[in-house]
Amino acid sequence: MASSDYVSITERKQSLEKLSEDIQQKLKSHLPRSRNLEIVILKCHILIEYMFNQFIDLIAPTEGVIENERFTFKQKESIVYMLGFPADPFFFPSIDLLNTIRNQVAHTLSVDRALIDKLIRINSEDPDDVRGLSDQQRASAIKQITKFLCGEMLGFIEAKHEMEWMYDLAEQAAHPTS
Numbered sequence: 001m002a003s004s005d006y007v008s009i010t011e012r013k014q015s016l017e018k019l020s021e022d023i024q025q026k027l028k029s030h031l032p033r034s035r036n037l038e039i040v041i042l043k044c045h046i047l048i049e050y051m052f053n054q055f056i057d058l059i060a061p062t063e064g065v066i067e068n069e070r071f072t073f074k075q076k077e078s079i080v081y082m083l084g085f086p087a088d089p090f091f092f093p094s095i096d097l098l099n100t101i102r103n104q105v106a107h108t109l110s111v112d113r114a115l116i117d118k119l120i121r122i123n124s125e126d127p128d129d130v131r132g133l134s135d136q137q138r139a140s141a142i143k144q145i146t147k148f149l150c151g152e153m154l155g156f157i158e159a160k161h162e163m164e165w166m167y168d169l170a171e172q173a174a175h176p177t178s
Contacts (some may be wrong), residue, residue, distance in 0.1 A: 009161075012058060016161055019054050023150055026050065031143045037116075038105050040139040044146035045073070045102035048095065051153045052076040058157050059083045073099055085156055090122055094145060097122075113138065119145065 007015075030043050056066045056079055071079065077095055081087070097119040104112055117130040120141045124130065133141070 007062065012161055015058060016157060019058065019157070020154060023047075023051065023054075023154060027147055027150065031146065035136045035139055037111055037135045037139050037142075038109075040142050041098070041102055041105050041111070041116075044142050045098055047146055048098060048149060049073055049076065051150045052080055055080050055085070055153050055157060056083065059160060080153075084160070085153070088152070091149065091152060093122055094119060094149060098142075098145075116142065123148070 026047060030047060031040070034040055034043075052073070053066050053076070056076065060066075060083060066076075077092070077099075081092070085091070097115060101112065101115050101119065104110060104115070113135075116138050117133065120133070120138065121127050121130045123141075123145045
C-alpha cells in the first residue's frame, strides 16, 4: 500500500459526518411503516450489512478496500470484530440471529417466528414482552433492534475517531511546527 492509500484525519472526519447523516436518512426511508415481516427482515439485514461496510471502511487504515472484495455477511461480521468492535453479549448474537432469519426468508420464503421472538427476547428488558406478538409487532421490534445495532456501530466509530483526533491534537501541541 502506498501512503496515498491511507486516509487523513480530516478526510475520516468528513466521511464520518456524512455517514451519520446518511444512516439516519437510510433508516428513515428504508424502514417505512411496512407490516410485511419478510420485507422488514430483508431491509434490516441490508442496513446492518451497509453499516458493516462503513465500519470496515472507517476503522481500517485505508478506505474503499471493502468495495473491491466480495465478502459474505458472516465474513464482514468477523472483520468488524477483528477491527475491535467489543464482544458485546447482545450485539453479535443479535446479528447472527438476524442473519439466520434473513437466510431463511431468502432461501425458503418462510419465516421462523420463534427465531424472531428469540431475537426480540435477547434485546428486551422483559423476556415476557415476546408473548403473543403479532407480525406487525415483530416487524416493529426488528426495526428498533436494527436502529440500535446501527447506532452502536456508529457510536463505536465516532468514539474511536474522537480518541484519534484528541491524540493527534496532543501530538501537535507537544511538537508544534515553527
